[in-house]
Amino acid sequence: MNALPDLVCPAGSLPALKAAVDNGADAVYLGFKNDTNARNFAGLNFDPKTMAEGIRYAHGKGCEVLLAINTFPQAGRVADWQRAVDGAADLGVDAIILADIGLLDYASRRHPNQRLHLSVQGSATSYEAINFAHREFGVRRAVLPRVLTLAQVEHVIKNTPVEIEVFGFGSLCVMNEGRCWLSSYACGESPNTVGACSPAKYVKWDKQPGAMETRLNGILIDRFGDAEPAGYPTLCKGRFEVQGEMYYALEEPTSLNVLAILPEIVKIGVRAIKVEGRQRSPAYVTQVTRTLRAALSALANDKERYHVKPNWQAELAKVSEGNQATLGAYNRPWR
């Protein structure tokens, strides 16, 4: 069997970081408190002081720290993103996760010894794109967008020297990551530009008798009955009327969960499995990290007898958006 992939877990705060480290993460990923990262939410993320403390805690327990600078520098403010790269290198993180080609170029010249990862927001879905980033900027790992089938992931791995990281659990972002402008349509802001899909200031939860309505900058996205599970207020997971029918036209509120295909993921040589959710609380990080660690350990112990335990599924289903999980594109028959 291939070496077990690293378990890469999200940390939006110091307690979440500690929860990931203590529950079996091999690496945590985090971001600065500004729009250089794609989870730029009020009160979330790390200032330099807490980040230094987090890095100390993780390294003290043998856990790696990856820093995401995964938005795109905006016109006239390129220096802000470059400063973030310099800051990350100074802090001594194990790798910087970058999406923008200009920043990759800057980081590889300015900090030639710094390990660089290609973010999912870089939207590299082919080995040619990944090998380009490797050749030009020395990228050592790439995170694949959640749009490839398992066979396609395997094809990429076979044709690149770059380590491949895939998503293992979390809320789904269905578009080719790094290319979605849906929320710009509603409010002029998107993950790439301001570091948030559906920025909170445009979101309105409206309690109505028997239902709750979600609006993004006034546009009605969904209406949940009192007993219906809710989801994030993103346009892609809204219910819309299409040709006279009202349904989740793009994607249902759901979370990706790869437990069922974990043996295949390891077999094809995936180097790391990523958990989505820097916006979530320490409780979520604890539950998901612990569950995926248990699954990985079970697989390492006896790959023949690996099966998905009901309590793992129950734990993950509970924290899932809309209380449901999917294998996403991994087992889609079409491409």
Next chain:
Amino acid sequence: MSQGFTIPRFQLPGFIAHIGARLPQWPHALVLVTGLNAALKMKLLPEDSLSALDGKLFRIRVNDTGGEASFTYYGGLFRPVFRSDRTPDLAFAANLSAYLQLLARQEDPDTLFFNRELSIEGDTELGLVVKNMLDAIDWPKVPALLPFQRP
């Protein structure tokens, strides 16, 4: 965590809410505000988040006890609000068990929200500030401080 004390999901019988709603509401607000101010004094709450709370009105409703507490933050302190005619900027409603699970960091607010066990109304951005502020508190490991905190 298996070795910790787990708070089950429960709902108190309806008559409790009926009685609860008739009791004076100020003790809830006082207890809450005292706790928050203690966290303030210990410098557990980050400055940048606190400035976003200035002058805002918050309401916390416990559905199954009928209890309700309103408070505000200004001049560097949390203060109870006993009577208010204006709509709160941010209002939470949930059963007691959900609040206890949140306090103990046993459940994540997004989870409770997806499952419709926690309702949040009002200014969404303010809600995020409050949620992230509470999440970011790195509680010292003093058992007495948070009776439900698990190892």
